[in-house]
Amino acid sequence: MLIDTHCHLDASEFDADRADVAQSAWDAGVRAIVVPGVMRANFTDVLALSQQHAHCAMALGIHPLFVDQSQPEDIQHLAQWLRANAEGKLPPGIQDESAVGKTPRIVAVGEIGLDFFVEGYDQAKQEFYFIEQLKLAREFDLPVLLHVRRSVDQVIKQVRRFGVKGIAHAYNGSLQQAEALIKLGFKLGFGGAMTWERALKLRSLARELPLEAIVLETDAPDIPPQWLGHHGRNSPDQLPKIAEVLAELRGVETAEIACATSKNALDILPFLSELYTPANVSH
Numbered sequence: 001m002l003i004d005t006h007c008h009l010d011a012s013e014f015d016a017d018r019a020d021v022a023q024s025a026w027d028a029g030v031r032a033i034v035v036p037g038v039m040r041a042n043f044t045d046v047l048a049l050s051q052q053h054a055h056c057a058m059a060l061g062i063h064p065l066f067v068d069q070s071q072p073e074d075i076q077h078l079a080q081w082l083r084a085n086a087e088g089k090l091p092p093g094i095q096d097e098s099a100v101g102k103t104p105r106i107v108a109v110g111e112i113g114l115d116f117f118v119e120g121y122d123q124a125k126q127e128f129y130f131i132e133q134l135k136l137a138r139e140f141d142l143p144v145l146l147h148v149r150r151s152v153d154q155v156i157k158q159v160r161r162f163g164v165k166g167i168a169h170a171y172n173g174s175l176q177q178a179e180a181l182i183k184l185g186f187k188l189g190f191g192g193a194m195t196w197e198r199a200l201k202l203r204s205l206a207r208e209l210p211l212e213a214i215v216l217e218t219d220a221p222d223i224p225p226q227w228l229g230h231h232g233r234n235s236p237d238q239l240p241k242i243a244e245v246l247a248e249l250r251g252v253e254t255a256e257i258a259c260a261t262s263k264n265a266l267d268i269l270p271f272l273s274e275l276y277t278p279a280n281v282s283h
């Protein structure tokens with residue numbers, strides 16, 4: 001069994017074949033796909049996926065590159081969803097159209113964070129949304145899915161301040177920063193970027209970090225693995241091959257990687273285990 005801890009299955013790149021992509025991931029042994037929200041407007045799309053597919057899990061948050069399309073009241077809106085979730089319900093006005101027989105759970109606050117790589121973004125605005133959402137994660141006792149680019153130290157400072165933990169997705173910082181995040185209880189997400197032979201720094205991190213700290217992800221449709229090419233559309237059914245690359249890098253069996261990274265994902269996202277019924281764990 002494998003867990004894709006970060007996949008934007010609601011993205012428009014999947015409009016033509018979303019259900020097939022979800023099924024193909026299942027057929028490839030991917031037993032959970034965590035779909036993060038990026039802004040208020042996509043919350044219902046993320047919810048719909050977890051209502052339609054038993055192996056899709058919902059996270060909700062405002063992404064640092066979507067703060068310009070967001071309003072401060074969207075934080076209140078997110079808080080409403082989290083409050084209802086804490087009571088096992090959907091927020092007011094949202095129909096329960098679940099095809100999977102239960103009200104979906106929000107497994108994390110995300111995707112949230114800071115991105116100082118892309119130019120033209122307002123850092124203070126990003127920090128406002130990040131901090132407000134860290135407060136919500138703490139209030140509702142949920143892990144966070146972090147987007148961290150050129151901002152690892154600033155992110156570490158804030159997560160330490162609010163005492164939250166979770167996953168640093170598509171990790172690409174230094175070994176020292178990785179160790180600081182691990183010490184704070186974070187898992188680090190590795191995916192397609194690690195499969196590129198020229199990604200020497202990232203591959204050495206994937207080789208050397210403790211296996212207990214690593215979770216797998218695709219970030220589909222983005223960050224394609226090397227075999228799909230720079231412009232290929234990534235998808236969650238690529239996860240077994242990504243796991244194979246990590247196994248090769250570490251000189252262990254793929255089964256060990258699958259088992260350890262799934263356990264790590266369930267440890268850091270405890271509500272994910274609610275997706276499982278005896279029937280789907282046995283595969």
Ligand SMILES: [Zn+2]
Pocket residue numbers: 006008036111219
């Ligand atoms: Zn993402």
